[in-house]
Structures are given as structure tokens and as C-alpha cells.
Amino acid sequence: MAAQQKLYEGKAKILYTTEDPDILLSYFKDDATAFNAQKRGSIAGKGEINCAISSHLFQVLEAAGVPTHFVDRLAPDQMRVKAVKIVPLEVVVRNIAAGSLCQQTGLQLGTILKQPLVEFFYKNDALGDPLLTPDRLSLLDLATTEQVAQMRSLALKINQILSAFFGQCGITLVDFKLEFGLDHQQRLLLADEISPDTCRLWDQAETDPQRRVMDKDRFRQDLGHVEAAYQRVLERVLGIGQFLTDD
Numbered sequence: 599m600a601a602q603q604k605l606y607e608g609k610a611k612i613l614y615t616t617e618d619p620d621i622l623l624s625y626f627k628d629d630a631t632a633f634n635a636q637k638r639g640s641i642a643g644k645g646e647i648n649c650a651i652s653s654h655l656f657q658v659l660e661a662a663g664v665p666t667h668f669v670d671r672l673a674p675d676q677m678r679v680k681a682v683k684i685v686p687l688e689v690v691v692r693n694i695a696a697g698s699l700c701q702q703t704g705l706q707l708g709t710i711l712k713q714p715l716v717e718f719f720y721k722n723d724a725l726g727d728p729l730l731t732p733d734r735l736s737l738l739d740l741a742t743t744e745q746v747a748q749m750r751s752l753a754l755k756i757n758q759i760l761s762a763f764f765g766q767c768g769i770t771l772v773d774f775k776l777e778f779g780l781d782h783q784q785r786l787l788l789a790d791e792i793s794p795d796t797c798r799l800w801d802q803a804e805t806d807p808q809r810r811v812m813d814k815d816r817f818r819q820d821l822g823h824v825e826a827a828y829q830r831v832l833e834r835v836l837g838i839g840q841f842l843t844d845d
């Protein structure tokens with residue numbers, strides 16, 4: 599199916615229309631950004647790696663009963679997806695304290711949370727993607743109360759499935775970000791991507807706080823070996839190279 603016109607270009611992906619109005623083509627770029635695009639760079643091979651990881655995880659989730667936008671992987675860096683209207687919320691689930699949770703609450707990096715924490719951020723670059731309170735969520739009317747409840751319960755279900763899946767790969771799922779979209783029937787589908795760009799993943803074979811990092815924090819914090827870490831996640835996810843230690 600030939601790509602037709604560019605519909606939207608984001609920081610990590612480009613969406614193209616196809617001959618079928620219900621199907622879009624998502625092209626995964628090597629471009630990397632962090633800190634609301636204040637830091638920019640490129641990670642060689644990232645597009646293909648993230649497309650492969652995301653495709654695999656979407657299939658794992660579909661098999662467990664989570665509705666997703668995934669159709670198929672058309673090329674190494676191209677995924678066909680169902681056309682949805684993205685809900686402008688970033689749904690973050692956390693199992694272990696890291697990133698903005700530590701910065702905003704003073705919790706120490708690595709603190710295991712009593713129960714998974716679900717947070718809703720407003721997907722709005724101009725405003726710096728602020729964390730929303732429940733009252734602000736209903737004030738902004740970005741989704742109905744039922745849709746918010748559904749996203750929360752899907753996010754927790756996804757966390758259970760992915761935590762178990764990554765656990766089998768020797769990887770701890772620290773936290774991750776989800777985006778949802780509504781299809782023509784107003785059905786909520788998991789959209790966007792699930793990859794080392796959108797998850798914090800720690801190698802269970804490593805105790806060193808820098809060596810264990812297998813995700814975009816390597817880029818954010820200039821830890822080096824970014825592509826190698828992403829590649830290792832892919833190998834673990836695909837069930838090859840399990841529990842390989844660092845070079």
C-alpha cells in the first residue's frame with residue numbers, strides 16, 4: 599500500500615495517509631528529542647528498532663485483549679495503524695520512582711511504589727505537557743469521565759501485561775507513557791508507540807544505576823551506547839540474546 603500524503607509530523611514519527619481512509623502509515627524516525635525538544639539528536643537505527651519493539655508489544659497486548667491501533671509492520675521502520683483521533687493526554691504509569699516524579703515529589707530514584715501510579719499529562723508542547731489534577735482534567739474536557747476511567751483501567755491492565763512480559767526478558771518496567779485514540783465508532787484504542795523512547799527499562803542483570811538503563815534516559819543524560827541499549831531491548835523482546843550482559 600503506497601504512502602500518499604503526509605498527515606502529521608511529530609518528533610519521532612511521521613503519519614501518512616493511505617488509499618484506505620481507515621488506515622494510516624506510521625513512519626518511525628531516527629530523530630530523538632528530550633526535555634520538550636530542547637535537546638535534539640539522532641539515534642542510528644532507532645526508527646527500525648522502535649518500530650519492531652512497538653509492533654511486537656502491540657501484538658502481545660492485542661493477544662491479551664487490549665484494543666490497539668496496530669495493523670501490521672509494513673517495512674522495518676513502517677507500521678500500518680488504524681486511523682484514530684488522538685486524545686491529547688499522555689497517560690503515564692509508574693512502578694518505580696524516576697524522572698519527573700522524583701523531581702516533583704522528592705521521592706528517591708528507584709523507590710518501589712506501593713501500587714502502580716497513573717498520571718494524566720496534557721499533551722501540549724506549548725504548555726510543556728503539564729500534569730493535570732482530576733478537576734483540571736474535567737475542566738478541560740479533553741475526554742469524557744467514562745473515557746478517563748477506561749484509559750486508567752486499560753493503563754493498569756497494560757502495566758500488568760507489560761511488567762510480566764519485560765520481567766521474562768530480564769527487564770524491569772519502571773514507568774511508561776501511553777496515548778489513546780478514538781476510532782470512527784468512538785472506540786478507545788491504544789495508539790502511538792511503546793518503545794525505549796516511551797518507557798523506562800532497567801536491565802535486571804545490572805545493579806549500577808547508569809549501566810542498567812536501557813531507554814531514552816541514556817540519550818537524555820548523555821550516558822552513551824544509546825543504540826546498543828535499544829538493540830538489546832529488541833533482542834530481549836524478540837527472545838534472542840536473553841540475559842546478555844553489557845560489553
Ligand code: UDP
Nearest residue numbers: 690696697698699773774775795796797798
Ligand atoms: N514520556 C514520554 N514522552 C513524554 C514524557 C514522558 O514518552 O513526552 C515517558 C518517559 O520516557 C518515561 C515516562 O513517560 O518513561 C515518565 O516520564 P516523566 O514524567 O518522568 O518525565 P521525564 O523525566 O521523562 O521528562
